[in-house]
Amino acid sequence: MTYNRADVWVKNVNVILFSIFFLFLLCVATYAQSPSSQITLEADRVVYFEPEGRAQAEGNVTIRREDITLNAPYVEYLVENSMVFAESKAEEQVVLIWGDRTLRGSRLEYNLVTKEGTMQDASGQEGPVYIYDGNVSVAPPKAALAKGWLAKGDIKKVKEDTHIAVWENANYTTCDAPKPHYNLYTTKMTVIPDNKVILRRPKVYLDGKLFYTYPFNYEISLKDKKTSGSFVYQFKDDSDRGTGIMAYGPVISEDRLSVYAHVAYWTEMNEEWMISGSYNLNDQWDLFASTAYTYNSDEDEKRYRPGWGASYHNQGFSGKVYWSQAESVSIEKEAGVTYKGVLWRSPEVELFTPWINIASDTRSRLALYWGHYEAMGISGTQEASVDRWGYGFEASQSFKPLDKKNNNFTPFIWAQYQNFRYDAKRLKRQEIIDAVYGLRYRIGDFPMVTSYGQRWTTGNSPMSWDDYDDRREIYQTVGIPLGSRWKVAVRAAYDFMDEHLDEVVGSLVYDEHCYAWELIYRDERPMYYSDDEDDWIGLRLVIKAFPETKITFGGEVETITSPAQEVGFIK
Numbered sequence: 236m237t238y239n240r241a242d243v244w245v246k247n248v249n250v251i252l253f254s255i256f257f258l259f260l261l262c263v264a265t266y267a268q269s270p271s272s273q274i275t276l277e278a279d280r281v282v283y284f285e286p287e288g289r290a291q292a293e294g295n296v297t298i299r300r301e302d303i304t305l306n307a308p309y310v311e312y313l314v315e316n317s318m319v320f321a322e323s324k325a326e327e328q329v330v331l332i333w334g335d336r337t338l339r340g341s342r343l344e345y346n347l348v349t350k351e352g353t354m355q356d357a358s359g360q361e362g363p364v365y366i367y368d369g370n371v372s373v374a375p376p377k378a379a380l381a382k383g384w385l386a387k388g389d390i391k392k393v394k395e396d397t398h399i400a401v402w403e404n405a406n407y408t409t410c411d412a413p414k415p416h417y418n419l420y421t422t423k424m425t426v427i428p429d430n431k432v433i434l435r436r437p438k439v440y441l442d443g444k445l446f447y448t449y450p451f452n453y454e455i456s457l458k459d460k461k462t463s464g465s466f467v468y469q470f471k472d473d474s475d476r477g478t479g480i481m482a483y484g485p486v487i488s489e490d491r492l493s494v495y496a497h498v499a500y501w502t503e504m505n506e507e508w509m510i511s512g513s514y515n516l517n518d519q520w521d522l523f524a525s526t527a528y529t530y531n532s533d534e535d536e537k538r539y540r541p542g543w544g545a546s547y548h549n550q551g552f553s554g555k556v557y558w559s560q561a562e563s564v565s566i567e568k569e570a571g572v573t574y575k576g577v578l579w580r581s582p583e584v585e586l587f588t589p590w591i592n593i594a595s596d597t598r599s600r601l602a603l604y605w606g607h608y609e610a611m612g613i614s615g616t617q618e619a620s621v622d623r624w625g626y627g628f629e630a631s632q633s634f635k636p637l638d639k640k641n642n643n644f645t646p647f648i649w650a651q652y653q654n655f656r657y658d659a660k661r662l663k664r665q666e667i668i669d670a671v672y673g674l675r676y677r678i679g680d681f682p683m684v685t686s687y688g689q690r691w692t693t694g695n696s697p698m699s700w701d702d703y704d705d706r707r708e709i710y711q712t713v714g715i716p717l718g719s720r721w722k723v724a725v726r727a728a729y730d731f732m733d734e735h736l737d738e739v740v741g742s743l744v745y746d747e748h749c750y751a752w753e754l755i756y757r758d759e760r761p762m763y764y765s766d767d768e769d770d771w772i773g774l775r776l777v778i779k780a781f782p783e784t785k786i787t788f789g790g791e792v793e794t795i796t797s798p799a800q801e802v803g804f805i806k
Contacts, residue, residue, distance in 0.1 A: 273300070274298065274299070274300045274317070274347060275298070275299045275300075276290065276292060276296070276297070276298050276310075276312065277295075277296070277297045277298075278292035278293060278294055278295060278296040278297070278310070279293065279294030279295050280292070280293045280294055281293075288313060288314040288315050289311060289312065289313055289314070290311070290312045290314070291309075291310075291311055292309070292310045292311075292312070293308065293309050293310075294308065295308075296308065296309065296310045296321070298310065298312070298319060298347070300347045302333055302334055302396070303331070303332070303333045303347065303350070304331075304332040304333075305319060305321060305329075305330070305331055305332075305343070305345070306329075306330040306332075307321035307322065307323065307327070307328075307329040307330070307343070308322070308323060308324040308325075308327040309321065309322045309324060310322075316346065316348075317346055317347045317348040317349075318344065318345070318346050318347075319343065319344070319345045319346075319347060319352075320342075320343070320344055321342070321343040321345075322341070322342050322343075323340070323341045323342065328340060328341065329341065329342065329343045329354065331343060331345065331352075331354065333398060334396075334397075336359070336360075336361065336398070336428065337359060337360065338354055338357055338358075338359045338371065338373075338400075339357065339358050339359065340354035340355055340356050340357035340358065340371075341355050341356040342354065342355040342356070343355075345373075349374075349375075349378065350373070350374070350375050350378075350398065351372075351373065351374040351375070351378055352372070352373055353370065353371065353372045353373075354370065354371050354373075355370050356368070356369075356370070357369060357370060357371045357402070357405075359371070359400070361426055361428060361432070361457060362457055363409050364407065364408075364409055364426075364432060364455070364457070365407070365408050365409065365410075365411075365415070366402055366405050366406065366407055366424065366426070367405065367406050368404075368405060368406050369402045369403055369404050369405025369406065369424075370402070370403045370404065370405075371400050371401065371402045371403070371405070372400070372401050372403075373398040373399065373400045373401075374398065374399055375395065375396070375397070375398065375399070376390050376393050376394075376395060376397065376399060377390070377395075379399035379401075384399050384401050384425055385399060385427070386489075388491075389427060389430065392427075392430050393427055393428065393429070393430060394428075394429075397428045397429070398428065399425070399426070399427055399428075400425070400426040400428075401423065401424070401425050401426075402421075402423070402424040402425075402426065403422060403423055403424075404420075404421075404422055405420075405421065405424055406418045406419065406420050407419045407420075407421065407424060407432065407434060407437070408749075409749070409778075410748070410749035410750075411749075412748055412749060415749065416441065416442055416747050416748055416749040416750055417439070417440065417441050417442075417749055417750050417778055418440050419434055419437040419438065419439055419440070419449075419453070420437060420438045420440060421434040421435050421436065421437040421438070421453075422435055422436075423435040427457075428457070429457055429458060430456075430457055430458055431454055431455060431456050431457055431458070432454070432455045432457060433452055433453070433454050433455075434449075434452065434453040434454075434455075435452055436448065436449055436450065436451065436452060436453075437449050437453050441747075441750065442747070449484075451484070451485060451486055451487075451488075452488065453485075453488075454485075454488045471771065471772065471773045471774075472771060472772045473501070473771050474770045474771065475503075475504075475530065475532045476499075476501040476502075476503055476504045476507075476530060477501050477502035477503035477504065478501070478502045479499050479500055479501035479502065479504075480499065480500055481497070481498070481499040482497075482498050482499075483495065483496065483497035483498070484496070486510075487512070491514055491515040492512065492513075492514050492515075493512060493513050494510065494511070494512040495510070495511050495512065496508070496509070496510055497509040497510075497511075501530075504530045504537065506528075507527075507528060507529045507530060507537070508527070508528050508529075509525060509526070509527035509528070509529065510525065510526055510527075511523070511524070511525035511526075512524055512525070518549075519547055519548060519549045520545060520546070520547055521545065521546045521548075522543075522544075522545050523543065523544055523545070523546065524541075524542065524543040524544075525541065525542045525543070526539060526540070526541045526542075527539070527540045527541075527563075528540070529563055530563075531563040531575065531576070531577055532575050533575050533576040533577055533611070534577055538561055539561070540559070540560065540561045540562055540563055541559070541560050542557065542558065542559035542560070542562060542580075543557075543558055543559075544556050544557035544558055544582065550589065551588070551589025551590065552586075552587065552588060552589060553586075553587045554584070554585055554586040554587065555583075555584070555585050556582050556583070556584050557580055557582055557583045557584075558580055558581055558582045558583075559578065559579065559580045560579055561577050561579065562577065562578045562579070562580065563575075563576075563577060564576055564577070564578050564700055566700055568703055568704070569688075569690070569704075569706045569708060569730070569737070570708050570710070570728030570730065570737035570738040570759075571728065571730065571735070571737025571738050571759050571760050571761045572737070572761060573759065574699060574700055576610065576611050576699060576700050577610070577611070578608060578609075578610045578700055579608060579609035579610065580606060580607075580608060581607050581608075581609070582606065582607070583604075583605075583606035583607075583608070584603075584604070584605045584606060585602065585603070585604055586602065586603040586604075587600055587601070587602050588600050588601045588602075593630075594632075596632055596633050596634060596635075597630065597631070597632040598630065598631060598632075599628055599629065599630040599631075600628065600629055601626070601627070601628050602626065602627045602628065602629065602653075603625075603626050604623065604624060604625045604626065604627070604653075604655070605622075605623070605624040605625075606622070606623050606624075607620075607621070607622050607623075608620070608621050608622075608623060608698060608701075609621075610698045610699065610700050610701075611698070611699045611700070619659065619697045619698050621657050621658060621659055621697050621698055622657070622658040623655055623656070623657050623696075623698075623701070624655070624656055625653060625654050625655035625656060626653075626654055627651065627652050627653035627654060628651070628652055629649075629650070629651045629652075630649070630650050630651075631647075631648065631649045631650075632647070632648040632649075633647060634646040634647065634648075643676055643677055644674060644675075644676045645674070645675045645676070646672075646673065646674050647671075647672075647673050647674075647675070648670070648671070648672055648673075649670070649671045650668070650669065650670045650671075651667075651668070651669045651670075652666075652667070652668050653666070653667045654666050655667075655696065655701070657696060657697055659697035661697070662694070662695045662696060662697040663694075664693075664694040665692065665693070665694040665695055665696045665701075665702070665703070666692065666693040666694060667690065667691075667692050667703050668690065668691045668692075669688070669689075669690050670688070670689055670690075671686055671687070671688045672686065672687050673685060673686030673687070674686075680716055681713060681714060681715060681716075682713075682714040682802035682803055682804075683711070683712060683713050683714065683802065684710075684711075684712040684801045684802060685709070685710070685711055685712075686709070686710045687707075687708070687709050687710075688706065688707075688708045688709075688710065689706065689707050689708075690703065690704075690705055690706040690707075691705060692704060692705055705732065706730070706732065707730070707731040707732050708728055708729065708730050708731065708737065709728070709729050709731070710726060710727070710728050711726065711727055711729075712724065712725070712726040712798050712801045712802055713725055713726075713798075713802070714798070714799070714802030714803070714804055716804075720745055720746050720747065721743075721744070721745060721746075722742075722743075722744040722746065722799065722804045723741070723742065723743055723744070724741070724742040724744070724797070724798035724799040724801070724802050724804055725739070725740070725741045725742075725798055726738075726739070726740045726741075726798040726801065727739050727740075735760070736760060737759070737760055737761070738757070738758065738759050738760060739757075739758045739760070740755065740756070740757045740758070740797070740798055741755070741756050741798065742754070742755050742797045742798045742799035742804070744799045744804050744805060746804070746805075749778065750776060750777060750778045751776075751777045751804075751805055752774065752775075752776055752777075753774070753775050753776075753777060753797060753799055753805060754772070754773075754774050755772070755773055755774075755775070755797050756771075756772045757770060757771055757772070758770055777805055
């Protein structure tokens with residue numbers, strides 16, 4: 236139904252504009268579209284200006300084309316170029332829906348044929364990611380590539396019918412609270428659906444207050460549900476280096492190439508730094524390299540420490556070949572005993588089979604080892620140049636809760652066997668069996684974990700870093716909630732062989748729903764003063780970015796499972 240007079244309104248009708256559809260078919264021919272891709276318009280009131288080829292619709296306006304739906308209180312439609320102009324009124328927003336994705340805003344300009352447009356004061360959601368308070372432009376992949384929004388490698392990873400979005404002056408968060416507890420503000424953000432989100436040098440806010448400004452672009456993988464990491468500033472007190480400030484995070488984060496930087500300044504050791512990177516050759520192979528200028532307490536000096544190699548992953552099989560020079564290693568051999576030394580690998584090779592289910596709740600995998608090493612000898616005085624080869628297997632078993640009704644008292648078991656041979660004149664063989672038995676349980680409001688670890692060794696290694704002793708230790712972890720936000724967790728390790736309390740680790744947690752602060756203190760208590768003592772205190776921030784993945788800021792704090800993680804205060 237069409238009208239030649241602009242002052243005629245039709246009320247309370249659903250209208251399919253056949254004349255618009257006819258003219259649209261002409262446009263379709265221009266754009267080589269299928270004639271079945273018709274446009275339908277429904278509204279409370281519609282008026283069509285035939286000389287101008289323009290339609291106005293008001294009140295519960297809905298426009299549909301293929302998988303695109305537009306809802307708005309007011310819309311203008313230009314027939315000749317299929318442009319739509321939509322505006323919000325009062326509490327009614329403009330809503331653009333395609334597939335399972337939705338954009339909301341105050342004003343929209345959108346071409347129904349080319350599928351390009353812009354929305355002001357927009358908000359939207361991509362999986363668990365919320366984006367709000369920004370202006371957004373959208374386009375299909377080929378148009379986005381022409382605009383420079385996509386790299387050539389990215390276009391192969393997106394579907395043709397998707398929309399690439401570029402946001403300006405927008406906020407990003409994964410917090411589902413009505414008022415997000417954290418958000419990242421950026422002047423430009425590119426969203427590639429089902430692939431990744433790239434933020435240009437975002438500012439990080441906690442509870443509406445600026446925490447810090449990120450110096451590089453920041454990338455979040457929507458496919459793997461993980462971030463590229465974050466550049467973070469941290470204070471830490473270390474028994475070897477003194478008190479220091481550290482900054483670290485990604486410098487380059489692309490699909491194939493990643494480069495990370497780590498810099499620190501200590502009261503006793505001055506500056507330290509490390510640059511590391513990896514390059515993805517294909518689906519199976521990755522190359523990696525690093526160079527560092529760091530202190531090692533065994534040498535009592537700072538020096539350059541390069542390393543490089545390649546890793547392999549294919550159908551569950553994995554492996555690594557690795558070279559390093561003057562590598563500074565810190566190896567916790569048991570509670571209260573941490574070996575610190577220097578190691579040359581030239582190279583080291585490791586191969587692992589896929590995990591195999593050998594029973595309903597038990598799985599295992601095999602391992603092969605070979606390497607040539609230069610390291611401190613077992614006597615602690617002379618260096619040893621040794622070839623090492625061997626094999627081993629690892630197994631773990633998970634159990635259902637013994638108290639199924641209350642989901643309580645859950646046992647767990649882990650075991651590992653390693654058999655090594657050495658080409659040394661003496662100390663030619665070492666066998667190591669490690670086993671851990673444990674129980675996770677809750678008594679009232681207090682979550683707990685009790686685990687017993689035992690090691691059996693036969694023979695010795697000619698190298699100090701690789702030489703292990705028997706052990707029999709029990710670990711007890713207790714969590715204590717102090718209200719809805721504050722929590723404390725403590726883990727202690729007792730050595731039955733030496734009858735000595737070897738280690739105490741404490742966590743103080745402040746949990747604010749979408750993020751948590753964790754202060755960790757580790758007191759290593761070696762039996763003998765000659766043993767290295769690795770005490771430190773650190774602070775880390777955990778942003779609960781995805782159900783499966785956390786963004787964790789905290790350096791060496793991340794190398795251990797904290798008591799709070801063990802009892803589930805930080806998941």
